[in-house]
Amino acid sequence: MSNQPLLELKNLRTSFRINNNYYAAVDDVTLTIKENEVVAIVGESGCGKSALALSIMGLHPQGRTKLEGNVNFNGKNLLSLTTSEMNKIRGKDIGMIFQDPLTALNPLMTCGRQIEESMTYHTNLSSGKKKQKALELLKKVGIPNPERTYKQFPHELSGGMRQRVVIAIAIACEPSLVIADEPTTALDVTIQAQIMDLLKDLQRQMKTGIILITHDLGVVAEMADRVAVMYAGEIVELADVKTLFKNPLHPYTRSLLNSIPSTASEKDRLHVIKGIVPSLQNLPREGCRFKERIDWIDDHNHEEHPILREVEANHYVRCTCYNHFHFPEEIGDSKYVVS
C-alpha cells in the first residue's frame, strides 16, 4: 500500500429533491482512499452508502440531485466535469460492481459483448483483441468455460456466475479504483465467500483501490484496510480495521458489532438496535443523529454540533457521547473477535 491518495472526498454533500426541497442523503463526508487500499463503508440500509458511491460515479439522476463539495481523482474534481468528460473516467479509471447481478446485466446482450462494451469506449482494440481480452477476463474471474459464457446471455447463468461477469465488466479496463456496492448482498452465503475471495485476489493482483460498501461486518473484517461507519448520511467513526474491531468507540459502531450473532455468546436473544434509520425527510439535522436510538443516554452527554474528531492516531469518532455510552444491562456487551 502506498500513501498516494487515489480519491479524496472533501465535504461531499449529496442532496435529493423531494417536493421542491433538497434533503442531504450524504452529509459532509470527508474521506481519502489511498492507492491499493480497501476502504469499507458500513452502515444500515438508508445510511447513504450507495448514495455516496453513485455520487463518486456521477450516476445520480440529474436535475433532482445536488452535489456539493469535492471529489478529487487524478487531480480533477469529478463533480465539476461534464457528462462526456465523466464518461471517459467511468469504466476506465473507476469501475463499479453492483449489488444485484440478476438485474445488473442487459438481458438482450451476450456476456461477451457486455464485457467488450467498456473496451469499445476506452480503447482502440480491434474486435479480435477485444474478444481475446474478454475471454481472459472471464477466466480471471473464475468462469469455468470462458468460450461458452462469452456467447451466453445473462439468464443462462447462475447468480454467482453473473456476479463474476459483473466483476469482469468492472475490471475490463484495469481501473485504479473499483467501487463495489454491496457485491454479495444478493447472493447466498457460500457464493458470497467465493466472490469475496475473488475480489481479494483481484485486488492483490491488480493493485486497485476498492471502496467496499457493505453491511456485512464479516466481509469488512476479512477484506478492508480501513473502515468508515456511516449513519444517517454522516461518517460517525473512521479507523483502520484492527482498531475498529478491537476498540470500537461510537455507540453506533458498538451497537452494530454487538448485533452480530455469535455462537460463543450464551445469550439467547439477538441484540437489536432500537428504532430504525430515520427517513431522509425526517433526519435530525442538528445534534447527534444517533441520539434517538440510544435514548437511555442523557441528552447533555451529546455534543450540540458533533464533529468527527481524531481521538487517537488515525481513529476518528463523531460526538462525545461515546464517552458515556453503555449498553442497557439486559443487553450487555459482547466483543467481536477479529479472525
Added chain:
Amino acid sequence: MIKFILRRFVVMIPQLIILSVLIFALAKAMPGDALTGQLASNPKMDAQTLHELKQKLGLLDPPYKQYLHWAGGLLHGDMGMSVIHQVPVTQLLAGRMENTLILSLAILILSYMIAIPLGIVGGRWTDSWADKMVVGYNYLTFATPLFIFALIMLFIFGFVLNWFPTSGSVDIRVEDGTFSYYMSKLNHLILPALSGAIVNTTVTIQYLRNEIIDTKIKDFVKTARAKGVNESKVYTQHILRNSFLPIAAFLGYEIVYLIGGSVFLETIYGYPGIGQLFIASISQRDFSVVTALVMISGLATLIGTLLSDIILSAVDPRIRIE
C-alpha cells in the same frame, strides 16, 4: 423452431373446425337468406319458383348436410358462389384482399413511423414540454373515434382542399401496370392510410413511452453508464432494445387487427377492400361471402398469434421456442 411451428399448425385444426361450426351456426341464425330480398323486389317471383330455387341452392337441406357441404368446399379452397355477385367467392375476394393488405401495411408502416419517434421522445424526456405534447396527442387520438376522424380528414383534404381522391383504390382511366397506375394507387392510398395510422398510434406510443420510462431506471442501464457508455448509446444499445420487446410481440396481432379494423376506413373512403365487402355482404345476406370473410379473419388471428410468438422469440433470447 420448425417443430414448434408445425405443432402450432396441428393445434390450429381443431380450433378452425370449432370456429367453422360457430360461424356456420351464426350465419344460419341470421334472419332471412339471399333470396329473401329477391322475393320483395322481383314481382315475377312466386312461392313455387322460390321453393325450387331454394332446393337447387341446398337451402332446404338439414343444417348438418349444409355444413358438411360448405366445410368440404372450404377444404378444397371453394368458398362457394356469391349469390349477389354471381361469381365464386374466391374470385371476389382476391382483388379486394390485395387492396386491404396494401392499406393495412401502409397503416402499419405509417403508424410506426409516427409512433416510434413520439414514444421515444416522450419516454426519454419525460415531463418535458415535448413529452406533454406527445401525451396530449395521445389523449386526443385515443378519444377520437376512427369514423369521425376519417370523415373529417375526408372532408378537409378530399372535398375542401381537393388534394386527394375521395373514393376508390385507383383511377379507372389509367392503364393497368403503368407508372401512372401505381401513382394513382398511391394517391388513393394516402388519405385512408394516414387517417388509419394516426388513430392507430395510441397503443404503440403508450407502450413504448411507458416501457422506456420503466427501463431507464433499471440496474443494467446503470451498469452501462458506469462503463462510460455515452448517453445516446445507452439509449440505442440498452434502453430502446429492451423497450421494443412488447411492441415486437404485438406486431402479429396488430396486422390481424388492422385487417379486421379496416371496415370503417374502407366504407368511409369507398375503398374496395374486404372490410367494405363485409359490410355490404351482411346487409345483402350474402352468406357465402360473410362466412368466408369471418373464416379468413379467424385464420388470420391464429396465424397472427403464432407470428407474435415467433417474433418475440427472435428478439428476446430469454424466450426460446423448442
